[in-house]
Amino acid sequence: MSAVAAKPQAGGAINPTAMGVGIVLLLILLALAWYISPGVGFMALIGIVIGGILIGFGTHFVPVGGAPAAMGQAPGIATGVAMLAAGAGLAGLFGGAWAAAAGQDLIVVVVSGGIGGGLMMAITCMMVNFVYVFGMGIPAASGKVAKDPITGDTQAEYKSQGTEGHGLPFVSFVGGVIGGILGGAGGTLIYVELLNLYQATLPAVMQITAAQVMPIAVSVAGMFAVGLFLVNAVLTAYNITGTIEGPHDPKFKRWPRSIVASAVASALCGLVAILIVVL
Amino acid sequence: MSVKVEVIEGGVPHQKIMIAGLVSTLVCLYLTYLNVLTNTEMFSFFGGLAVIAALIWGSHTIKVLCSYGIGTGVPSAGMIAFGSGVMAMLLATKFGVIAGIPAAPIVATILAAVIGFILGYVSNNILNMKIPAMVQALTEMSIVGALTLMGFSALITGGFTFAGLTTSKITVMGMTLLTHQNSFLGGCLIAVAFLLGAIAIQHPFNATLGPGWKQDRMLMLTAECGFLSMLAAAIMSFAFISIGSAVIALVIAVIGWLYTYQQYMVLSKRDAAAWLDSKPIPDVEGH
DSSP: OOTTTOOOOOOSOOOHHHHHHHHHHHHHHHHHHHHHOTTHHHHHHHHHHHHHHHHHHHHTTSOBOHHHHHTTSSSSBSSOHHHHHHHHHHHHHHHHHHHHHTTOOHHHHHHHHHHHHHHHHHHHHHHHHHIIIIIIOOOOEESSOSBOTTTOOBOGGGOOTTSSEESOOHHHHHHHHHHHHHHHHHHHHHHHHHHHHHHHHHHHHHTOOHHHHHHHHHHHHHHHHHHHHHHHHHHHHHHHTSOBOSTTSGGGGGHHHHHHHHHHHHHHHHHHHHHHHHO | OOSOSSOOOSSOOHHHHHHHHHHHHHHHHHHTTHHHHHTSSGGGHHHHHHHHHHHHHHHHHHHHHHTTOOSSOHHHHHHHHHHHHHHHHHHHTTOOEETTEEOHHHHHHHHHHHHHHHHHHIIIIISOOOOTTHHHHHHHHHHHHHHHHHHHHHHHHSOOOHHHHHOEEEEETTEEEEESTTSTTTTTHHHHHHHHHHHHHHHHHHHHOSTTOOHHHHHHHHHHHHHHHHHHHHHHGGGTSOHHHHHHHHHHHHHHHHHHHHHHHHHHHHHSSOOOOOOSSOOOOOO
């Protein structure tokens, strides 16, 4: 079979056996966390898994165009899933970390993280449309739906022949902002859970005071949050296989697979992060 | 997509590169223990050599994986390698000497292999990627990420124990103080090491892929990127290790970078259809 004749096999199908294995794996990892650290460690891992799921689910909303979008042949922002998700998540992480440093409680911190991520995506989406409309001279049109699900505008008249649509239609813009909010909130949740865990346990592990442990706790928690974010974002990129237009894209229906995958990956990496202070 | 778009024509087989990469990385990492034996910091540069060996192996693994057209861009592979590797590396630094042998590099390898294997299973089966090389590639890349970060921490601070990475000594008016803020982890230099490695691992295949791909040219570019990262890390190491030791690492990085850059230019000229030495702005003569 030549490369040209090859059909993408990574379709929307769900592999029930693998999903079952994934859920069993998740339960085993949670049980391990419960066994080694029943109190603070287990609760932190629950938070990390929820954060990972938020990242995985949120990334599906983001309009990712990849290389075709850069040439105006597909709708979306002209870069890869991993880069966009990392950008939104890290912007959110900065917002959330700032709120955490100001001593706010968990809800405020996570919401600020979400706002940071959503704001970053809103700015990105707007500037991308500026470049598309005024720089490249192309209108925004979706190739996947006949009418914009939110505004009801018809798309076909604006779509150039031979393309899958171009620019950033309104529904993609809204999807991008929702994705940024979910991703930023998820990344911040992971960071805050790890920060609280390290602040509570590292002084005893390292035999130093709480003030001395602060830079190490912030740095290690931040590094793990970034690592977990990248793992979840890349796994979601594998789920989408390249490009997606936003919540109206048929590929959006693949999210159940991504939730299980993100939960397993976050539980695994989170367990390693917890082991650092337990061992 | 499960059809390989490109095939490796000629060149060293991947298996050989993998074994050579793993062995030479581990040997270089263990050579940094000479610091402990001789009570100096002169052998920190072996950490940088470990980084380059690991990166060469890793960039070839990325080539094997991304030849299947995963549709997400080559950089994502570098990101997942280091995202999963940093976990294994940080946990491994907690392991000191087991049964008389320093265990951290071995523990990092095993731990990263386990994490990478599970991530490979998740992406291949749960996410239905169905790429034959997926599980092995993600396992290898997780190990590469962990060992690269370990090499960077050895290069910058002279070792990779958790205590060593979280504390450093500063001298204030003749007094030696123990500080946590100015350490590899406390100052979050690991974030810089993370991206120095992640960019160096994903760039070579991203830059050389295509019909004219040649294995030796890509690997030479990897070595060049590795030495460039080592150069930046060697400059950072002035803050942690003695000036003499840092200069040794810096000199090795500069020499290695100049040599690999020059070799890469030779290989690029060899593979190019034509080569024209032009000036940035052409001279306009008498008109």
